[in-house]
Amino acid sequence: MARLTHWLLASTAAAALMAGSAQAQNSARFVMVTHGVPSDPFWSVVKNGAEDAAELVGATLEYRAPSTFDMARMQQLIQAAVASNPDGLIVSFTDENALGGVVQNAVDNGIPVITINSGGDVAGNYGARLHIGQSEYEAGRQAAERMQEMGVEKGLCVNHEQGNQGLDQRCDGFVAGFDGNASQLATTYDPTEIRNAIVAYLNQNDDVGGILTLGALAAEPMVRAMRDQGATDMFVLGTFDLSPSILEALENGELDFAIDQQQYLQGYLPVMFLDQFARNGMLPAGDVPTGPGFVTQENAAQVIELSKKGIR
Numbered sequence: 670m671a672r673l674t675h676w677l678l679a680s681t682a683a684a685a686l687m688a689g690s691a692q693a694q695n696s697a698r699f700v701m702v703t704h705g706v707p708s709d710p711f712w713s714v715v716k717n718g719a720e721d722a723a724e725l726v727g728a729t730l731e732y733r734a735p736s737t738f739d740m741a742r743m744q745q746l747i748q749a750a751v752a753s754n755p756d757g758l759i760v761s762f763t764d765e766n767a768l769g770g771v772v773q774n775a776v777d778n779g780i781p782v783i784t785i786n787s788g789g790d791v792a793g794n795y796g797a798r799l800h801i802g803q804s805e806y807e808a809g810r811q812a813a814e815r816m817q818e819m820g821v822e823k824g825l826c827v828n829h830e831q832g833n834q835g836l837d838q839r840c841d842g843f844v845a846g847f848d849g850n851a852s853q854l855a856t857t858y859d860p861t862e863i864r865n866a867i868v869a870y871l872n873q874n875d876d877v878g879g880i881l882t883l884g885a886l887a888a889e890p891m892v893r894a895m896r897d898q899g900a901t902d903m904f905v906l907g908t909f910d911l912s913p914s915i916l917e918a919l920e921n922g923e924l925d926f927a928i929d930q931q932q933y934l935q936g937y938l939p940v941m942f943l944d945q946f947a948r949n950g951m952l953p954a955g956d957v958p959t960g961p962g963f964v965t966q967e968n969a970a971q972v973i974e975l976s977k978k979g980i981r
Contacts, residue, residue, distance in 0.1 A: 697947045698729040699940055700750040701759040703786070704743055704833065705734050706858070710885055710912040711932055715785070717979040718936025719759070726944040731755075738830055738858070740767035747771040757781050757943030762788025762797070763833050769795045781946055783939040786932070787835030789956055798952055801938050803930045803960035805835045806842035811961060812881050812907055812928060813846025819905045819925065821879035824851035825870065829863060829887040831855045836883045839909060843881055852877075860890040868894055879905040885912035888927075892918045911964065911972065911981055919969040929972070930960030933980045 705712025776796030789800030888908035
């Protein structure tokens with residue numbers, strides 16, 4: 670028995686040593702360039718997913734993003750990434766006109782590209798291997814249908830990042846889901862401007878019954894405005910994406926739903942896929958949808974626990 674125990678311990682140690690050696694030998698380096706501004710909690714979860722995957726496979730990950738929504742800066746970041754000749758490039762394909770050429774340049778230089786979050790409908794035209802995300806148009810349409818089921822006849826879509834293809838498509842799908850009986854309100858990132866713009870619009874359009882924001886940066890000032898006005902029960906309120914404050918508002922019944930695209934997977938999966946491509950030349954045969962899913966008051970508590978871990 671002693672000899673058997675010694676053999677098992679030795680085998681376990683050898684396996685651990687081999688696993689560590691395999692990680693040490695994995696010199697793959699991947700670069701992820703997104704449009705996510707530092708103040709947006711959505712992108713910290715994407716980054717967490719990418720870093721967790723890189724640690725698991727022993728690869729090096731470099732995460733880069735502009736300090737504001739700036740397509741010229743994104744071009745520069747991608748160009749610099751291509752010049753460094755990584756083993757794979759991950760890009761949020763936010764603007765086809767601004768980013769199509771630099772993505773094509775990466776592909777022409779033999780760098781495999783996976784797009785995430787935005788631009789899945791056109792990224793393949795520029796050589797991207799696959800896209801990981803959700804159909805933004807379809808998600809917006811489903812948000813409209815959900816509001817209509819809750820009795821809303823006219824909706825408002827608040828776009829805090831006009832010019833971002835993905836966000837524009839969300840609003841387009843929302844308006845189409847209402848058969849055109851919805852409007853778009855363009856704002857900036859500034860929470861005070863978002864709040865004031867929503868209040869001003871509602872004061873001038875008292876037939877609006879449902880409001881959809883496109884991310885935490887707009888949802889949080891919307892909820893605060895509704896609280897201040899005592900109006901959380903007067904409208905059906907929905908948003909894209911999750912944050913701790915959004916989940917709290919859902920649990921308290923101040924938001925009716927949030928559309929979850931499981932952004933952790935948008936960071937985690939492309940790193941895992943590119944690692945397999947670098948090692949074995951394998952990739953999924955098609956795009957990978959991560960959403961849309963809906964979080965409501967009924968399941969908010971479960972998601973809150975995962976949010977505390979930086980996963981949702």
